[in-house]
Amino acid sequence: MTAHDPSPAPPAPHTGAGLAVAVHDLTVAYRDKPVLWDVDLEVPPGLLLAVVGPNGAGKSTLLKAILGLVPTAAGQVLIHGEPLARARDRVGYVPQRGSVDWDFPTSALDVVTMGTYRRLGWVRRPGRREREAALSALERVGMAAFADRQISQLSGGQQQRVFLARALVQDTDVTFMDEPFQGVDALTERAIVELLKDLRARGRTVVVVHHDLQTVPDYFDWVTLLNVRRIASGPVAEVFTEENLRLTYGGRVGFLERKADPTPAPGGRDDPTTSHFGRIRP
Amino acid sequence: MSWDAVAAFWSDYTLRTVAAGAAVIGATAGVLGVFAQLRRQSLLGDAVSHAALPGIALVFLLTGSKAPAALVAGAAATGWLGALCVTGIVRSSRVPADSALGLVLSVFFGAGLMLLTWIQRRPDASQAGLDRFLFGQAATLLAADVATMAVLGGGAVLVLVLLWKEFKLLSFDPAYAALLGLPVRRLDILLTGLMVAAVVAGLQAVGVVLMSAMLVAPAAAARQWTDRLAPMAALAAVFGAAAGAGGAVASSLSARTPTGPAIVLAATVLVLVSLVLAPRRGLLAGVWRRWRRRRDLRLHAVLLDLHALAGQHGEPTAAPHAAAVLRAMAAGGSVRRSLRELEGRGWAAAAGGDQWTITAAGRAEAGRFLAARSAAGSAGRTRRDDAPGRDPAHRRRDRRRLRPGGHVPGAAAHGHDERRHQPLDPAGHRRGLPGGRGPRLAVAGPGRGGHRRADRRAGRGAAPHPPGQGGRGHRAGLPGAVQPGRDPAGATGGLGPPRHRRRAAGRAGLRPLRPLRPRRDRPGPARAVAGGRRAAAGRRRAGLFFKELKLATFDAGLAATLGFSPALIHYGLMSLVSVTAVASFDAVGLVLVVALMVGPPAAAHLLTDRLPRLLGLAALMGAASAIGGYWLARWLDVSIAGAMAATVGAVFLAALLLAPQRGLVAAARRRAAQRLEFALAMLAIHLSQHECGPEAADECRPDRIHLHLHWETGFAERVLRAAEQRRLLRREGGLVRLEEAGRALARGALTR
Numbered sequence A: 001m002t003a004h005d006p007s008p009a010p011p012a013p014h015t016g017a018g019l020a021v022a023v024h025d026l027t028v029a030y031r032d033k034p035v036l037w038d039v040d041l042e043v044p045p046g047l048l049l050a051v052v053g054p055n056g057a058g059k060s061t062l063l064k065a066i067l068g069l070v071p072t073a074a075g076q077v078l079i080h081g082e083p084l085a086r087a088r089d090r091v092g093y094v095p096q097r098g099s100v101d102w103d104f105p106t107s108a109l110d111v112v113t114m115g116t117y118r119r120l121g122w123v124r125r126p127g128r129r130e131r132e133a134a135l136s137a138l139e140r141v142g143m144a145a146f147a148d149r150q151i152s153q154l155s156g157g158q159q160q161r162v163f164l165a166r167a168l169v170q171d172t173d174v175t176f177m178d179e180p181f182q183g184v185d186a187l188t189e190r191a192i193v194e195l196l197k198d199l200r201a202r203g204r205t206v207v208v209v210h211h212d213l214q215t216v217p218d219y220f221d222w223v224t225l226l227n228v229r230r231i232a233s234g235p236v237a238e239v240f241t242e243e244n245l246r247l248t249y250g251g252r253v254g255f256l257e258r259k260a261d262p263t264p265a266p267g268g269r270d271d272p273t274t275s276h277f278g279r280i281r282p
Numbered sequence B: 001m002s003w004d005a006v007a008a009f010w011s012d013y014t015l016r017t018v019a020a021g022a023a024v025i026g027a028t029a030g031v032l033g034v035f036a037q038l039r040r041q042s043l044l045g046d047a048v049s050h051a052a053l054p055g056i057a058l059v060f061l062l063t064g065s066k067a068p069a070a071l072v073a074g075a076a077a078t079g080w081l082g083a084l085c086v087t088g089i090v091r092s093s094r095v096p097a098d099s100a101l102g103l104v105l106s107v108f109f110g111a112g113l114m115l116l117t118w119i120q121r122r123p124d125a126s127q128a129g130l131d132r133f134l135f136g137q138a139a140t141l142l143a144a145d146v147a148t149m150a151v152l153g154g155g156a157v158l159v160l161v162l163l164w165k166e167f168k169l170l171s172f173d174p175a176y177a178a179l180l181g182l183p184v185r186r187l188d189i190l191l192t193g194l195m196v197a198a199v200v201a202g203l204q205a206v207g208v209v210l211m212s213a214m215l216v217a218p219a220a221a222a223r224q225w226t227d228r229l230a231p232m233a234a235l236a237a238v239f240g241a242a243a244g245a246g247g248a249v250a251s252s253l254s255a256r257t258p259t260g261p262a263i264v265l266a267a268t269v270l271v272l273v274s275l276v277l278a279p280r281r282g283l284l285a286g287v288w289r290r291w292r293r294r295r296d297l298r299l300h301a302v303l304l305d306l307h308a309l310a311g312q313h314g315e316p317t318a319a320p321h322a323a324a325v326l327r328a329m330a331a332g333g334s335v336r337r338s339l340r341e342l343e344g345r346g347w348a349a350a351a352g353g354d355q356w357t358i359t360a361a362g363r364a365e366a367g368r369f370l371a372a373r374s375a376a377g378s379a380g381r382t383r384r385d386d387a388p389g390r391d392p393a394h395r396r397r398d399r400r401r402l403r404p405g406g407h408v409p410g411a412a413a414h415g416h417d418e419r420r421h422q423p424l425d426p427a428g429h430r431r432g433l434p435g436g437r438g439p440r441l442a443v444a445g446p447g448r449g450g451h452r453r454a455d456r457r458a459g460r461g462a463a464p465h466p467p468g469q470g471g472r473g474h475r476a477g478l479p480g481a482v483q484p485g486r487d488p489a490g491a492t493g494g495l496g497p498p499r500h501r502r503r504a505a506g507r508a509g510l511r512p513l514r515p516l517r518p519r520r521d522r523p524g525p526a527r528a529v530a531g532g533r534r535a536a537a538g539r540r541r542a543g544l545f546f547k548e549l550k551l552a553t554f555d556a557g558l559a560a561t562l563g564f565s566p567a568l569i570h571y572g573l574m575s576l577v578s579v580t581a582v583a584s585f586d587a588v589g590l591v592l593v594v595a596l597m598v599g600p601p602a603a604a605h606l607l608t609d610r611l612p613r614l615l616g617l618a619a620l621m622g623a624a625s626a627i628g629g630y631w632l633a634r635w636l637d638v639s640i641a642g643a644m645a646a647t648v649g650a651v652f653l654a655a656l657l658l659a660p661q662r663g664l665v666a667a668a669r670r671r672a673a674q675r676l677e678f679a680l681a682m683l684a685i686h687l688s689q690h691e692c693g694p695e696a697a698d699e700c701r702p703d704r705i706h707l708h709l710h711w712e713t714g715f716a717e718r719v720l721r722a723a724e725q726r727r728l729l730r731r732e733g734g735l736v737r738l739e740e741a742g743r744a745l746a747r748g749a750l751t752r
């Protein structure tokens, strides 16, 4: 991890002041089935946060609820201290892959240009400036050469990068990404991580739904463990513990074998450094 | 068309008006059809246009007016209502979108037919001409009508162009549109409204039965030629206008051809041409690509052989080799032809006496090819992993294999398909509508053998009874209608689910159809016997395939229970009507087959889950609505087919509202009860998470709880009281505290 080590002051309750994202008592139900119960989440600005949890834990739902894409049964969401309605210019979103019609008659450049639509306002059309912004975003993700491709003629990783570029061109304070690493090759994964770090260096906050537990300590500053309710949330070093993972993933933690020769830690089991996932072999 | 006719056209004012009107309709429907297709709503346009018929009839019944504006308003009203019904049924019940569509359009259309035949019984002749709304009569267009259409259609297109980027985003990625703060719901309604406008604008010229083809065909044809939205819309407008004008003129020239079928026929030709000839997506292009790829492989095989031979001898390039050797090395194909082609490219040279050498250019090419191949080989796995168009499930699997142990079991296969949940997702509600397979296939439909055969039969069955003269003759829609339905598997051609399944399921689909033949006197005795034998065989086979049927239909719901898509069946029927160009009341009886095929099983599916009971109930309800409809028609002296369809609609509506568990009434009652239970659990969890922390002083104050949970004060008070009554919590020192029961409730809810 970098020298970047955020240790924010304890947040003022419920005002969300000083926080990039403040979620309070969020409950979401699809029809009669609750999928998130009373979730609290505080994300200080300028860091990379991973949201991890088993399948169906409600990670995607959490993102969608924060972004107002699914109705909430209860709770409150503040982005930089403001309700979503007043903070729309400050949030970006990279949806889970496969949520659009790939055969839609549109090019990569076109898709990225959509990131400028809000700035443009009603009726006005994207002009040269918007196209240039979109092109430079495509360049940042290494996709400039594919600007004119119809999107179904891109590989999975390339498609993912196009949607990343769309979020980049929006240039928001907080960006939510739903499994940006799903189905991309190692090269793309590294490129995306570089982008994330670049965003962080510029003071942006990124919330990423992530699946690969091994890379959590390498890529992220903070982590939220989620399974229907919030299990734990905080700096990786503190909350990414075996105990918390067990709570999150239930009994299915057989993969958490210790190293053959673990250095006995003074604090024993509860010492966060011992059970830090980075020391646990897959 | 002869030269005279062309000259006559330019001098003929009427013809010019007609052509202009139809072109305007075609262009409007083409442009809006593009968006309908991309949002998978093409078939919704079908429901809209059929549902417009009762509106037209009602307006005439109530006001006695035939003013175009009034009729169009009525058409728009019921058309819109039909669209709402489809989305409402899909959203609130388990009836799949396809079936909802087929049901709504046939029931509304049946009601319209009933009204229309009722109107025709009236003694005065004032009703004459209403039936032109069935199949369209462009020849009756006046300049004023064309002006109305131009205003309506032009207005719709103008709105579309102004809000182009908003509608584009809405169609492509509604969730992102919502994120950017666009009023997705309202835009959605507006776009559907524009589609309704385009449809009703065309009703007089094209007719309710075929109008939706104008939404589908030009857009499907245009998609073949381009990968960009704006050019696609422009092309669709051009195609639509061309089909409209061409069809209208053709029908005006030959006296008795109705316009609708002629226009749709023209549009279908455009689609077929596009399907075959389009540069990248066309059939020919595909064949050409495949041929080239095969030729390249063949050439390179021989080239590599030459290369290997040359390398073996350690000679430069000069040593020639006999074609016979190469032939022995080759796996097959004509080596000499390949060699000649290689020579043509400068990669090989003939050395006389059937001896060949590789040239320097050939060596370079072979080297390049080998390098590319080995690169592809080593990168094979990652490349495969990343290949476009691969099934995502494969990708996931590959990925797991690639990074062993890199994932948490279960977490690695993040498998659930978000689309499946879409109908609930406010941003994704458009997914609820069908049509992924719709447009292109639908138009290609009439070309299939099954259709053509059925259509000839239907054409014969439908003797030309001019409406209003044939006495009872016009009610004979049914016998003709039964026939294509008798072989549902055949009627779907290659369009449905896999063949074996379709066949098995299609046979079972016969059962709800049987009640269609309550009148034994109609088909001749021989036919009845044959039909009975076939039905019995069908039943036997349905019995044999019962297990497969059950498996195949396990989760795919009603559409799969029937083994075919009702919407496609409908399209097939309508296309064949347009092909025969036999447009009469009899032919439209075909539409109502869909009602009897879809309605009873859909209603039964709301009542039970068990397949045997479902089949029985469907047959029962089918019989009941057929007989009921028959008596209704007798009693009112209206179209039998229409009355049957309307009865089916009533039966379905009753099931939808009153079904003991899935009915809307039961569901509403259940939801109210659940809301309280849910609130209690929510309260318990909230308290259990906060009661020990320092924040408890605020979080657990009874007068502040509604703030935290964002409830209304009254509701929070009610929930608290209910919780106290059930001893889930107690009030203590100005705070509420959980009792053990409350804590258990919270735990239970979380671990569920």
Ligand SMILES: Nc1ncnc2c1ncn2[C@@H]1O[C@H](COP(=O)(O)OP(=O)(O)O)[C@@H](O)[C@H]1O
Pocket: A030, A031, A035, A053, A054, A055, A056, A057, A058, A059, A060, A061, A062, B414, B416, B421, B422, B423, B424, B425
């Ligand atoms: N639109 C929806 N309608 C109904 N249930 C849904 C919907 N979306 C998700 N769910 C359910 O909610 C739960 C959480 O889903 P999701 O947030 O996608 O989980 P994750 O992203 O953590 O895998 C799952 O059980 C899923 O089946």
Ligand SMILES: [Mg+2]
Pocket: A059, A060, A061, A096
């Ligand atoms: Mg998810």
